[in-house]
Amino acid sequence: MGEETFLHQQALEQIDAIVGPSPFNKESFTVPESSVDTILVALQTIPFLSDTRLITVKDSHKLKPAELEALTVFLKKPVISGCLVLLWPEKLKKDSKTTALVAACEKNGVVADCHPLYDNELPAWIQKRFQLAGTKVSSEVIQVLIRETGNALNDIVNEIDKLILYAGTGKIITADDVELVSGHTRQANLNQLSEAIESRNKLGALVIIEKLINEGEVPLKILATIHRVIRRCTVAKSMLEEEGKSFDDIRQDLRLHYFFDKSFFNRLAKLSLEELSQALLKIVQADYELKSSNRPESMMFEELVMNLFNSGNQLR
Numbered sequence: 001m002g003e004e005t006f007l008h009q010q011a012l013e014q015i016d017a018i019v020g021p022s023p024f025n026k027e028s029f030t031v032p033e034s035s036v037d038t039i040l041v042a043l044q045t046i047p048f049l050s051d052t053r054l055i056t057v058k059d060s061h062k063l064k065p066a067e068l069e070a071l072t073v074f075l076k077k078p079v080i081s082g083c084l085v086l087l088w089p090e091k092l093k094k095d096s097k098t099t100a101l102v103a104a105c106e107k108n109g110v111v112a113d114c115h116p117l118y119d120n121e122l123p124a125w126i127q128k129r130f131q132l133a134g135t136k137v138s139s140e141v142i143q144v145l146i147r148e149t150g151n152a153l154n155d156i157v158n159e160i161d162k163l164i165l166y167a168g169t170g171k172i173i174t175a176d177d178v179e180l181v182s183g184h185t186r187q188a189n190l191n192q193l194s195e196a197i198e199s200r201n202k203l204g205a206l207v208i209i210e211k212l213i214n215e216g217e218v219p220l221k222i223l224a225t226i227h228r229v230i231r232r233c234t235v236a237k238s239m240l241e242e243e244g245k246s247f248d249d250i251r252q253d254l255r256l257h258y259f260f261d262k263s264f265f266n267r268l269a270k271l272s273l274e275e276l277s278q279a280l281l282k283i284v285q286a287d288y289e290l291k292s293s294n295r296p297e298s299m300m301f302e303e304l305v306m307n308l309f310n311s312g313n314q315l316r
Helices: 006-020 034-046 067-073 096-108 122-132 137-148 153-167 176-179 184-198 201-212 218-240 247-253 266-267 274-290 299-304
Strands: 026-030 053-058 082-086
Touching: 006 053, 006 153, 006 266, 034 053, 034 067, 034 137, 067 096, 067 266, 122 153, 122 176, 137 153, 137 176, 153 176, 184 201, 184 218, 201 218, 201 299, 218 247, 218 266, 218 274, 218 299, 274 299
Parallel strands: 026 053, 053 082
Antiparallel strands: none
16 A cells, blocks of 8 residues: 555565565456456465466455455455465545455455655665665765656656666766656756745746746646645744744654755745735636636736745745
8 A cells, every 4th residue: 555656566565575476376456447346256266287366466455345355355365376466556545445345455465565665765775776786886976866866766766777777787877867868857947946946936936837838848737836836935934933842743744865855944034924825825726717718828927926925025
């Protein structure tokens, strides 16, 4: 379970290696295309010239309540010749049907939490990945890689593989290598846009938005980035002023990366909850206009950025 699908695939490969079924004893199903009845029949089918069958169910979070219940009943007394892997690419909901399923899985198997890595876990994970390939990188290079690529492990692994191929095994990779090889210029610009909005850099934000539009970035994705920044500031401000939480608590709850967000609380001090709430409303209005108006997107973004905060606290 969990949103990090790279960890799902990694776990599935390890299970496949351990179980070691022949191609005749492997079946993969996807919900809702496949019903629970079909999956249960496959689980109860006798293995062909082997001891175990490996049954994989993708998108199992789409199972209907009645199907979850039927599967849970079966899993309380599973057949020993069938190895079932449920791929559940989201957080588990805390309802009775899901809770019962998890309990049955934990009793007769294993539940693996494949949540996205926290920002403070990413550097060590990346470092280990490079070490396994016999390649050396500095902490500075790792931070540049995260900035350029984001925190999705599939994207990070792709970039690591490209860098190793480019530099060669045993070589030292530099920050220049990362910027040269990285194909995530849009993601880097979105990250820069987040920082510009957060720090009220009006000119910088407009330049980045224009660059993103010219690169073909989806306008709604640009708006979603702005919304994410303002929402994060709003939540942090509320936690700080209304709940009395410490910087460390907020940093942990919001998964703030210490290296990139070290100025976050200084910027947050210059914002009020009232103007943040107003900024969220302006983003909603911009969202409606982007979806319904024929005006140029650049003009809409210019108005939004210019009016995002109150006149007394304009972006510079």
